[in-house]
Amino acid sequence: MMKNSSxxxxxxxxxxxxxxxxxxxxxxxxxxxxxxxxxxxxSFVGPSGSGKTTLINILGCLDNPTSGRLDIFGKxxxxxxxxxxxxxxxxxxxxxxxxxxxxxxxxxxLTVLENVILPFTxxxxxxxxxDVEKVLKLLGIDHRKNHLPGEISGGEMQRVAIARALVNKxxxxxxxxxxxxxxxxxxxxxxEILRELNQKERLTVILVTHNLGLAQKAERxxxxxxxxxxxxxxxx
Amino acid sequence: xxxxFQIAYKNLLRKKTRSVLTILGISxxxxxxxxxxxxxxxxxLSLNKDIDNLGYQMLVTAKGCPYEAxxxxxxxxxxxxxxxxxxxxxxxxxxxxxxxxxxxxxxIFDPNKGESGGIAAxxxxxxxxxxxxxxxxxxxxxxxxxxxxxxxxVLGYEAAELEQREVGDLLLIPEKxxxxxxxxxxxxxxxxxxxxxxxPLSTVQKIFSVKGELTGIGIKLxxxxxxxxxxxRMYALPDVQVVSLSQVKNTIMTLVSTAKVMxxxxxxxxxxxxxMGVVNTILMSVMERRQEIGILKAMGALAKDIFRLVWFExxxxxxTGGLIGVVLALxxxxxxxxxxxxxxxxxxxGGLVKIDSLLVVFTMGLISLVGLFSGLxxxxxxxxxxxxxxxxxxxx
Numbered sequence: 203m204m205k206n207s208s209x210x211x212x213x214x215x216x217x218x219x220x221x222x223x224x225x226x227x228x229x230x231x232x233x234x235x236x237x238x239x240x241x242x243x244x245s246f247v248g249p250s251g252s253g254k255t256t257l258i259n260i261l262g263c264l265d266n267p268t269s270g271r272l273d274i275f276g277k278x279x280x281x282x283x284x285x286x287x288x289x290x291x292x293x294x295x296x297x298x299x300x301x302x303x304x305x306x307x308x309x310x311x312l313t314v315l316e317n318v319i320l321p322f323t324x325x326x327x328x329x330x331x332x333d334v335e336k337v338l339k340l341l342g343i344d345h346r347k348n349h350l351p352g353e354i355s356g357g358e359m360q361r362v363a364i365a366r367a368l369v370n371k372x373x374x375x376x377x378x379x380x381x382x383x384x385x386x387x388x389x390x391x392x393x394e395i396l397r398e399l400n401q402k403e404r405l406t407v408i409l410v411t412h413n414l415g416l417a418q419k420a421e422r423x424x425x426x427x428x429x430x431x432x433x434x435x436x437x438x
Numbered sequence: 439x440x441x442x443f444q445i446a447y448k449n450l451l452r453k454k455t456r457s458v459l460t461i462l463g464i465s466x467x468x469x470x471x472x473x474x475x476x477x478x479x480x481x482x483l484s485l486n487k488d489i490d491n492l493g494y495q496m497l498v499t500a501k502g503c504p505y506e507a508x509x510x511x512x513x514x515x516x517x518x519x520x521x522x523x524x525x526x527x528x529x530x531x532x533x534x535x536x537x538x539x540x541x542x543x544x545x546i547f548d549p550n551k552g553e554s555g556g557i558a559a560x561x562x563x564x565x566x567x568x569x570x571x572x573x574x575x576x577x578x579x580x581x582x583x584x585x586x587x588x589x590x591x592v593l594g595y596e597a598a599e600l601e602q603r604e605v606g607d608l609l610l611i612p613e614k615x616x617x618x619x620x621x622x623x624x625x626x627x628x629x630x631x632x633x634x635x636x637x638p639l640s641t642v643q644k645i646f647s648v649k650g651e652l653t654g655i656g657i658k659l660x661x662x663x664x665x666x667x668x669x670x671r672m673y674a675l676p677d678v679q680v681v682s683l684s685q686v687k688n689t690i691m692t693l694v695s696t697a698k699v700m701x702x703x704x705x706x707x708x709x710x711x712x713x714m715g716v717v718n719t720i721l722m723s724v725m726e727r728r729q730e731i732g733i734l735k736a737m738g739a740l741a742k743d744i745f746r747l748v749w750f751e752x753x754x755x756x757x758t759g760g761l762i763g764v765v766l767a768l769x770x771x772x773x774x775x776x777x778x779x780x781x782x783x784x785x786x787x788g789g790l791v792k793i794d795s796l797l798v799v800f801t802m803g804l805i806s807l808v809g810l811f812s813g814l815x816x817x818x819x820x821x822x823x824x825x826x827x828x829x830x831x832x833x834x
Contacts, residue, residue: 264736265826288824289740296738307733311448312440322439325738331439370738 210276211374211406212238212261217270219256219429230256231267232429240275240373243400243407245417248426254410255378257426261408262301262376263294274298275373296325300372304382306363308351314338315347318365327371337365340403341395357388364395374406375399381416393419442743446750449723456719461759463715464805467708468763472801473774474705476767476793478698481778484788485690489683491629493571494539494656495665497686498529498672501679520651525675529655532671534663539567539656542639544646548612551600558612560591560635562642571656575631580605580622583638590641592622596632609635616645629787697782712759713812720752720816724823732825741821748817749810756809760802767801768793 219231230253238244238261246254259265260272263279263286272280279294280286286294295301308317319334338344341361346354351362360380367375377396381389393416400407400421411417425432450457500519526540541563548558565583569575578598583590591609593601598620603609609618618637626632643649659668665682672680724731731744739747767774771791779785 259826288735292735292738292740295736299736301733301736303733305729307730309445309448309730311451312445316440316448319440320445320734321737323442323445324734324740324743326439366737 209240210237211240211242211274212236212408213273214261215271217257217260217267217272219253219260219265220268230429231260233270234429234431236261236424236431238406238408241400241404241406242422243397243409243420245409245411245420245423246426247411247414247417247423248432250412252426253429254426256429258376258378258408258410262299262374263291266291296370297327298373300367300370300375302360302363302367302375302377302380304379306351306356306359306383308359308362308366310351313348313350314343314354314362317351317362318347318369320366321370325370330370333371334369337368340368340398341365355388356384357391360384360388360392361395364392364399368399368405372405374408376408376410378410379412380409381411381413389413389416392416442747443750443754446747447754449727449747450751450754453723456722457755460715460719460755461762463712464756464759464808465762465766467705467712468760468801468805469766469770470701470705470708470763471804472764472767472793472797473771473791474698474701475797475801476771476791477701477774477778479794479797480775480788480790480792481694481786482691483792484786484790485687487788488629488786489687491572491574491627491631492656492683493573494537494658495683496657496659496669496672497681498525498655498657498675499653499679499681501677520648520653521655521678523650523652525678526652526655528675529657529672532668534659534668535657536660537567537571537658539564539571540639540652541568541654541656542642542646542648542651543653544642544648546611546613550612558635560611560637560642562637562639564639568636571658572631575627576625578623578625580620582622584621586638587640587644588621588638589616589618590621590638591618592624592636593620594624594632594634594636595626597635598623600633601635611645614645632787694782709808713808716752716755716809716812717815719755720748720813721819723751724748724816724820727820728823728827731820731823732827735823736825744823745817745821748820749813752813752816753806753809756805756812757802760805760809763805764793764798764801768798 214234214236217231217234217236218229221228221230232253234257246258248254256265260267263274266285267280269282270280271278271282274294275298309320312320315334315338318338322331335344338347341364343358343361343365346358351359354362360383364380375396380396381392384392396407396409397419399405407420409417409420417423498521500521523540526538529535530538541561543559543561545557545559547555549555551558565586569582578595580592582592593603598604601609603620605620605623607620609620610616611618624631643651659665669680669682672678734744771793775790778790
């Protein structure tokens with residue numbers, strides 16, 4: 203089951219996350235063991251409340267687990283009971299992850315190009331600036347770069363959000379319900395883009411979705427139920 | 439690359455009306471502050487100039503109301519009470535006295551003055567001592583009186599314009615039906631002398647039948663004289679009131695201080711309101727953008743980056759408001775001057791509102807400081823937003 207750790211993007215062992223709502227204890231992620239290979243495209247599916255977003259938040263260093271261990275590209279991030287500060291988590295995120303969410307969160311008064319290069323204001327990887335035009339072209343929004351978000355379609359807005367996630371050359375792209383605000387046609391387009399990014403750009407892609415059609419774009423589908431992994435399906 | 443400053447600026451453009459209203463609030467506070475500090479500075483400077491231009495350090499008048507005496511000293515007055523001319527001779531014998539100049543002020547109603555008439559004031563001065571005491575006075579045309587008893591007048595710059603008289607013209611004293619020949623017109627001094635009509639002392643005494651009477655005696659003391667000691671001795675003279683320059687200044691500043699305290703309070707309230715306005719605007723903007731801030735943090739922004747971003751937004755609002763306020767204060771300083779003149783019991787003759795580059799820098803610095811202070815809490819609050827909360831609230 204466990205792969206050679208030198209090829210693993212993510213390796214989680216016994217990951218657990220417990221929330222407290224008042225005095226009620228909620229076991230959102232229950233002792234999850236999981237490996238994701240480098241350059242793999244994995245979809246997480248499951249009903250609402252199954253813990254997939256909580257799990258992906260921990261895998262994406264947006265949250266600390268309650269217990270368990272997490273290694274990313276062979277480097278230990280969380281060890282038993284260890285909690286990282288927000289600053290440390292941010293520094294890890296800068297280096298490794300790009301995020302796409304259901305809402306696009308584009309700044310309405312910035313142009314498409316300005317929105318895409320917004321992450322550079324806070325952090326810029328060496329050589330990242332030179333690839334901006336390439337990213338815009340790859341996502342088919344280069345002709346829209348001087349437009350404001352209000353002047354483009356929902357599908358184009360999500361492409362801008364993807365470009366923004368890619369601009370700092372992440373090693374893993376995390377997409378949490380990226381098509382939740384889009385119609386079937388646009389969802390299909392975004393699914394294709396994610397597949398192309400995985401296949402052509404060799405980017406590790408982790409997708410969380412309710413949309414089974416979209417999930418099947420991935421080479422591997424992981425189902426979560428009650429915070430536990432139910433089935434690991436490897437798709438050719 | 440887009441700078442944090444550009445992002446802050448463009449963020450403010452999202453809610454233009456809200457930003458404009460906040461800027462307006464700050465500019466009003468800055469306007470009041472600049473005008474107030476300008477007044478504080480201008481009033482004292484003008485008062486000092488007026489006092490320096492008197493040419494004497496002390497004025498002796500008949501015993502009466504000290505405020506009336508102060509007004510008489512600075513602005514002229516009817517001087518209802520009189521001193522005997524012998525008092526002047528007595529004072530001139532004092533060893534500390536360098537020079538004295540006796541004066542008599544008279545005022546009568548002139549029906550031809552203005553639309554519904556007005557008070558015309560005449561200052562009788564000693565042709566020997568007064569020009570020496572006021573060595574800085576220069577003539578636009580003509581000169582001082584030809585004879586100590588001559589029926590002649592010297593007009594201040596504004597008095598000449600108001601009466602529309604030139605050297606050689608005749609000037610009628612209403613009620614008395616006496617004509618005087620204008621022999622000199624003074625250059626502009628920026629003091630109350632500009633509006634004064636000067637006559638020889640004895641001529642005024644004759645025309646107004648106050649022979650041997652004076653309304654005031656200006657005294658210039660020798661250097662290193664103990665002024666307060668001399669003042670004490672003057673008080674020993676019967677029915678005499680002594681007004682020194684420092685006293686006059688203090689009396690007037692006391693009168694003005696009440697108005698100043700009121701305006702200071704208003705300015706303080708205006709600044710406090712604008713601080714609340716800024717905090718409210720920025721805090722609302724932060725609350726509305728919580729998810730977006732969370733995304734920025736997911737993208738790699740640290741808490742300090744978000745703090746800086748929001749702080750810049752506050753600074754832009756405050757700096758712009760401050761700049762507009764200062765420009766407004768500069769543009770309306772003449773109107774402010776006029777309004778203050780209507781409200782205050784006494785105003786010196788020079789400009790009352792003096793706004794210089796130092797004051798502009800000071801006000802801008804103060805408003806920026808207010809901005810820095812106001813932005814602290816919203817910026818700290820924004821910096822604390824966790825990306826996870828963003829995603830959770832999105833899921834919910």
